[in-house]
Amino acid sequence: MKCYIRKISVVSGIAALCLGAMLWSASAVTGTTRHYYVAAEEATWDYAPSGEDRVHGGPIPEPWAGHTLWPKVRYLEYTDASFATPKPQPKWLGVLGPILRAEVGDTLIVHFLNRAREPYSLHPHGLRYDKDSEGAHYQPAGAGAAIPAGGRFTYIWFADRGSGPLPHEPTSKVWWYHSHVHHTEDIYRGLLGPIIVTRRGMARPDGRPKDVDRELVAAFFIFDEAQGEEKGLMHSINGYIFGNLPGLVMHRGEQVRWHLLGMGNEVDLHTPHWHGKTLQFRGQYNDVIELLPRSMVSGGMRADNPGTWLFHCHVADHIAAGMQALYTIE
Numbered sequence: 001m002k003c004y005i006r007k008i009s010v011v012s013g014i015a016a017l018c019l020g021a022m023l024w025s026a027s028a029v030t031g032t033t034r035h036y037y038v039a040a041e042e043a044t045w046d047y048a049p050s051g052e053d054r055v056h057g058g059p060i061p062e063p064w065a066g067h068t069l070w071p072k073v074r075y076l077e078y079t080d081a082s083f084a085t086p087k088p089q090p091k092w093l094g095v096l097g098p099i100l101r102a103e104v105g106d107t108l109i110v111h112f113l114n115r116a117r118e119p120y121s122l123h124p125h126g127l128r129y130d131k132d133s134e135g136a137h138y139q140p141a142g143a144g145a146a147i148p149a150g151g152r153f154t155y156i157w158f159a160d161r162g163s164g165p166l167p168h169e170p171t172s173k174v175w176w177y178h179s180h181v182h183h184t185e186d187i188y189r190g191l192l193g194p195i196i197v198t199r200r201g202m203a204r205p206d207g208r209p210k211d212v213d214r215e216l217v218a219a220f221f222i223f224d225e226a227q228g229e230e231k232g233l234m235h236s237i238n239g240y241i242f243g244n245l246p247g248l249v250m251h252r253g254e255q256v257r258w259h260l261l262g263m264g265n266e267v268d269l270h271t272p273h274w275h276g277k278t279l280q281f282r283g284q285y286n287d288v289i290e291l292l293p294r295s296m297v298s299g300g301m302r303a304d305n306p307g308t309w310l311f312h313c314h315v316a317d318h319i320a321a322g323m324q325a326l327y328t329i330e
Contacts, residue, residue: 031105031159031200034207037078037087038098039113040120040179040191045072045095047223047234047241048322054243055310055324063231064241064322070225070232072190073116083113091247095239096219097193100177101207102127104164104200110155112147119146119181121153124195125296126175128158136180146181165199168283172198172209173298174217174259187263188224190239194259212300213254219261220270220291220313220323233321235313241322248311248327250303259298262291269293269315274327276309277301288314303329 048060048068059065075097077087089098102108108127114120121144123135131142133155138145144153165173175195179186194217198209208215219238226232237245250256258279260272270291278285281299289297312324 031103031107033107033109034102036098036100036108036110037080037083037113038110038122039076039078039083039115040073041076041115042117043072043074043190044069045074045190045239047236047239048244050244052242052244053322055326056243060242060322064234067226067231068234068241070223070234073118073120073186074190075122075193081111092216092245093238094245095190095236096217097177097191099217100124100193100195101198101203102159102163102195103198103203103207104159104161106159106207108155108157108159108195110157112144112153112155114147114149114151117149119148119151120179120186120191121145121147121181122155122177123180124155124157124175124177125294126163126173126195126197128160128163129156133157137182159197161200163197165197170209170257170298170300171202171211172196172215172257172259174261174296176261176263176294176296190223192219192221192263194219194261196259209257211255212257214250215257215259216248216250217259217261218272218311218325219263220268220272221261221263222268222318222323235318235321235323237311237313237323237325240325243322243324243326245325248325249330250328251330252303252306254303256301256303257298258301260289260291260295262293262295264293266293270318270323271314272311273314274301274309274311276305276307276329277303305329 077098079085121135179191223234273288278287279299306329308328
């Protein structure tokens with residue numbers, strides 16, 4: 001089946017318009033075209049804005065006390081191509097970029113503006129794309145591989161059948177996107193975020209799955225802010241440490257889907273654990289999930305045990321370093 005698309009790319013302020021045809025696989029389906037407006041911007045990030053260990057009470061312990069503010073580059077979403085009005089995001093997303101949503105069959109058109117001082121890009125996991133929209137800087141490089149400071153580019157990604165959930169999986173699944181110019185450095189700087197793809201026929205108009213009341217994303221990642229010095233190793237969940245992650249709140253009786261993400265290197269072996277509840281995951285119930293770097297997994301929870309509960313990595317050193325949060329069932 002031939003699917004004809006119009007592609008608009010803008011690089012360094014120069015616009016190019018091309019009309020082409022892409023031959024999808026025989027399993028491809030057509031759907032909605034969704035536009036996103038995402039900028040890379042420099043910022044200062046506070047891993048513990050309260051200044052406190054909100055799990056156990058008291059101040060942030062040494063060696064992290066007084067060292068929770070660090071420069072970052074973040075993906076921020078805007079409402080339109082003017083990039084003038086930021087789009088509100090859930091507080092619990094933290095340092096992560098916006099959730100980019102699709103239903104199987106959809107086309108995502110991501111309008112990217114680089115407001116930072118170094119070249120950056122957008123590279124998706126799981127979706128289908130051509131070379132120009134790969135967003136990865138290596139030879140041979142596509143047009144979207146490295147967008148210079150002040151430059152723009154329009155990425156076109158497809159949520160084909162290979163991007164979506166299989167019948168035995170939940171009706172939505174999570175993928176990473178991140179900058180892929182100076183790959184490791186870009187990620188540690190903060191340029192990473194989630195893509196959520198919903199099964200064909202199971203999405204609301206905004207792309208969220210019909211069969212759940214709430215979706216939450218939790219990324220377990222040790223940000224290295226000081227070239228290996230302990231004071232700069234931020235054992236974070238969505239960029240927060242020692243219980244400072246806000247907004248993990250759900251209501252009693254809700255069906256909640258958790259999307260869990262791992263990132264980093266060999267020290268980033270994480271085991272997310274929920275107190276008070278279990279997660280339906282890969283055909284069984286469990287309260288501990290194994291995450292390797294670049295892992296992307298999804299599971300379901302029924303919020304039926306009211307209270308405020310601990311949610312943390314169960315690796316001993318990571319607990320001590322503050323990879324902990326609180327979630328509440330109201």
